Amino acid sequence: MDKYFEEAIAQARKSFSEGGIPIGSVIVYQDKILGKGHNKRIQQGSVVLHGEMDALENAGRQAAEIYQHSVLYTTLSPCPMCTGAILLYGIPKVVIGENKTFLGSEDLLKSHGVEVEVLNNQECIDLMDSFIRLHPEIWFEDIGEPG
Amino acid sequence: MDKYFEEAIAQARKSFSEGGIPIGSVIVYQDKILGKGHNKRIQQGSVVLHGEMDALENAGRQAAEIYQHSVLYTTLSPCPMCTGAILLYGIPKVVIGENKTFLGSEDLLKSHGVEVEVLNNQECIDLMDSFIRLHPEIWFEDIGEPG
Numbered sequence: 001m002d003k004y005f006e007e008a009i010a011q012a013r014k015s016f017s018e019g020g021i022p023i024g025s026v027i028v029y030q031d032k033i034l035g036k037g038h039n040k041r042i043q044q045g046s047v048v049l050h051g052e053m054d055a056l057e058n059a060g061r062q063a064a065e066i067y068q069h070s071v072l073y074t075t076l077s078p079c080p081m082c083t084g085a086i087l088l089y090g091i092p093k094v095v096i097g098e099n100k101t102f103l104g105s106e107d108l109l110k111s112h113g114v115e116v117e118v119l120n121n122q123e124c125i126d127l128m129d130s131f132i133r134l135h136p137e138i139w140f141e142d143i144g145e146p147g
Numbered sequence: 148m149d150k151y152f153e154e155a156i157a158q159a160r161k162s163f164s165e166g167g168i169p170i171g172s173v174i175v176y177q178d179k180i181l182g183k184g185h186n187k188r189i190q191q192g193s194v195v196l197h198g199e200m201d202a203l204e205n206a207g208r209q210a211a212e213i214y215q216h217s218v219l220y221t222t223l224s225p226c227p228m229c230t231g232a233i234l235l236y237g238i239p240k241v242v243i244g245e246n247k248t249f250l251g252s253e254d255l256l257k258s259h260g261v262e263v264e265v266l267n268n269q270e271c272i273d274l275m276d277s278f279i280r281l282h283p284e285i286w287f288e289d290i291g292e293p294g
Contacts, residue, residue, distance in 0.1 A: 048232065
């Protein structure tokens with residue numbers, strides 16, 4: 001398995017082990033991890049730090065040229081917010097662990113020319129399935145849906 | 148002037164006075180401010196805390212039903228990331244200070260049924276004009292554009 005995707009899963013596992021939503025992400029520029037992170041709704045009470053946002057935040061301030069040559073790895077299909085962040089910063093490629101438990105705004109990404117690769121990785125699916133079974137109300141809150 | 152919009156401008160002024168990007172935002176539910184904030188790129192080195200995101204973050208965890216009956220006030224037209232956050236949480240109305248210095252994803256908001264009101268307030272325009280003149284490179288970084 002791609003070592004960067006493996007790192008995104010490790011972030012998802014870490015979040016799950018902390019009682020949090022198991023979504024992890026890594027942003028990579030020229031074979032170097034700029035930042036990695038995971039959903040922080042439970043751990044920090046954050047409503048903006050989805051996995052992808054946390055990875056971007058941990059990467060810190062970067063010039064447009066860096067983002068425009070980076071790849072974002074995420075264990076779950078990106079929601080509208082994370083999709084918007086990808087478009088804002090002009091990230092040209094997104095590798096997605098799975099879109100079975102939640103289908104985000106992949107069409108919007110593609111319509112802006114972003115390359116989208118979906119792996120449908122079983123461990124990503126299992127992590128989300130487990131969390132949603134345990135805490136459906138937290139998951140619905142995270143995606144802005146009535147419980 | 149609407150007292151909530153006035154509070155959003157106060158947040159923008161505060162950020163400017165701190166040397167930061169002068170964009171402020173307030174989220175209001177049933178005549179009560181849930182959260183307010185401003186761009187934190189300079190103050191916290193944040194790449195995700197645009198004004199709108201900071202207001203949402205400061206509002207803390209809310210149920211979908213709350214967001215779906217809230218109004219977001221922002222001094223500047225929302226970028227793709229902030230637009231995505233508005234869509235994720237189903238906020239039905241956005242009041243925008245101005246869209247002259249930067250036009251965000253207002254069409255995407257409208258296409259999802261979000262009510263968009265643009266005030267073209269002169270103080271909001273002046274704050275942004277001043278900041279962009281002082282620090283164009285920081286502004287371009289904030290919107291993911293090559294300097």
